[in-house]
Amino acid sequence: DTAVSQTPKYLVTQMGNDKSIKCEQNLGHDTMYWYKQDSKKFLKIMFSYNNKELIINETVPNRFSPKSPDKAHLNLHINSLELGDSAVYFCASSQTGSGNQPQHFGDGTRLSIL
Amino acid sequence: AQTVTQSQPEMSVQEAETVTLSCTYDTSESDYYLFWYKQPPSRQMILVIRQEAYKQQNATENRFSVNFQKAAKSFSLKISDSQLGDAAMYFCAYIENSGYALNFGKGTSLLVTP
Known part of the structure; x- marks a missing residue:
């Protein structure tokens, strides 16, 4: 059973797409x-x-919009993709946001912008 | 802002030998946690070991141990009896007790030679 799962694992798309x-x-x-x-x-x-509420938004362009429909899901939507968005995106979770709770990571999604 | 510095971009060790990876951090907090994560070529982020700042005793997990020097803000990882499967990127990470975001160093690429 995968603890934190991300889909897709690879994403190749063109500039400007969502x-x-x-x-x-x-x-x-x-x-x-x-x-x-x-x-x-x-x-x-x-x-x-945390519990579907945004706690940290670390100077990310507003083209990136996270959505948490429930505690078990956190999706990332990206509008108007740019070349600089090419990266590996990792989802993670922890019991609480406290530092004493280790974060468990998904396997990452490699996003490639053509 | 907290910063985490890994001064060794690359390290190499022979199988069965011991290697130490360095990490220093900067913080004005007294209550925080430190982690080492391993990222093999498969891209997974695997928690190797963690240390609570309030504990003087160094953490140990099988062949992995840390040397935590709070006054010096140093947190090195020692890998004993190195194995080929230890080859990976190793990331040092810091988080405050109030949490919500891991701050990572830039990583050390460990090569294990037969």
Whole structure:
């Protein structure tokens, strides 16, 4: 059983398109996250949600819109894709947002913009 | 803002030998947590070990141990009896107790040679 699952694993699309990445966790966690890993492998937080409420929006362009329909899901919708959006996007979850709760990561979605 | 520095972009170790990966961090907080994550070529983010700042005792998980020096803000990872499967990117990460976002270092690529 996959704890944090993301779909799709790979996404290739053209500049200007709109795309979504889905994330689901079956761990019963309250908090979910999106991280971006750039071409140099640097990982940076994008969003944190706790019980469907946005906690952190880390200076992400408003072309990125997370949606949390329930505690188990946190989807990422990206409008008007740009070349710089090419990256690996990781979803993660933790029991709570407290630092003492380890974050469990999905396998990532590699987004390639042509 | 908290920063995490991994000064070794690449390290190499022979099978069965021991290697130490360095990490320093900057914070004014007293209550926080530190983690090492492993990212193999498969792209998964795997939690290796974690350390609570309030604990003086260094964390250990099988062949993995840390040297946590709170005053020096240093958190190094020691891998003993290195195995080929240890080859991966290793990320040091910091999070405050109030949480909600891991701050990652830029990673160290570990090569294990037979």
